[in-house]
Amino acid sequence: EPEVTQTPSHQVTQMGQEVILRCVPISNHLYFYWYRQILGQKVEFLVSFYNNEISEKSEIFDDQFSVERPDGSNFTLKIRSTKLEDSAMYFCASSPQGELGYGYTFGSGTRLTVV
Amino acid sequence: EDQVTQSPEALRLQEGESSSLNCSYTVSGLRGLFWYRQDPGKGPEFLFTLYSAGEEKEKERLKATLTKKESFLHITAPKPEDSATYLCAVRAGTALIFGKGTTLSVSS
Numbered sequence: 001e002p003e004v005t006q007t008p009s010h011q012v013t014q015m016g017q018e019v020i021l022r023c024v025p026i027s028n029h030l031y032f033y034w035y036r037q038i039l040g041q042k043v044e045f046l047v048s049f050y051n052n053e054i055s056e057k058s059e060i061f062d063d064q065f066s067v068e069r070p071d072g073s074n075f076t077l078k079i080r081s082t083k084l085e086d087s088a089m090y091f092c093a094s095s096p097q098g099e100l101g102y103g104y105t106f107g108s109g110t111r112l113t114v115v
Numbered sequence: 116e117d118q119v120t121q122s123p124e125a126l127r128l129q130e131g132e133s134s135s136l137n138c139s140y141t142v143s144g145l146r147g148l149f150w151y152r153q154d155p156g157k158g159p160e161f162l163f164t165l166y167s168a169g170e171e172k173e174k175e176r177l178k179a180t181l182t183k184k185e186s187f188l189h190i191t192a193p194k195p196e197d198s199a200t201y202l203c204a205v206r207a208g209t210a211l212i213f214g215k216g217t218t219l220s221v222s223s
């Protein structure tokens with residue numbers, strides 16, 4: 001069964017450092033997303049990406065965040081200057097165009113710890 | 116404002132004891148209600164999509180139903196392996212708005 005792959009599974013970084021989280025979406029999907037989940041809280045939408053540009057972003061996705069599809073397979077989330085409150089599980093997801101009968105497929109996540 | 120509220124927050128069942136989880140939603144123009152299962156430290160795993168009131172979908176011991184204001188996830192004769200957090204989400208634009216989830220524990 002096709003899956004969304006995320007690397008690394010766990011990343012520890014110092015406050016103020018830049019981090020890049022990587023994702024390989026399902027190959028025939030056209031929409032890509034990043035969500036985050038702070039420990040014990042709900043899953044929150046960050047950004048959606050289609051046709052090489054941001055479709056929609058939440059209030060959380062401020063100027064310190066950016067996304068990129070550097071090639072035909074990878075999708076990345078960059079956090080420029082990490083803060084303690086950025087510690088969370090970050091999930092990449094992808095979906096096909098049109099009917100969402102099979103939902104959005106999520107990856108297993110990257111646990112980001114900012115110290 | 117689009118909003119999803121799930122209840123109860125936690126539910127403990129004995130193996131074989133059927134029950135239901137509730138998801139109440141407020142959204143301007145429903146474009147899909149989604150149920151996901153999430154195991155600890157893992158990403159959400161897709162279960163169902165519902166689009167219109169009266170729609171029902173089933174998968175093994177799970178059955179999801181939808182009305183104009185809420186959705187129910189019915190669990191029939193649960194097994195310990197059904198223990199997980201069940202998430203409800205509605206589609207708003209290109210985003211999914213999630214509820215906090217119901218954590219289900221099934222003991223043998």
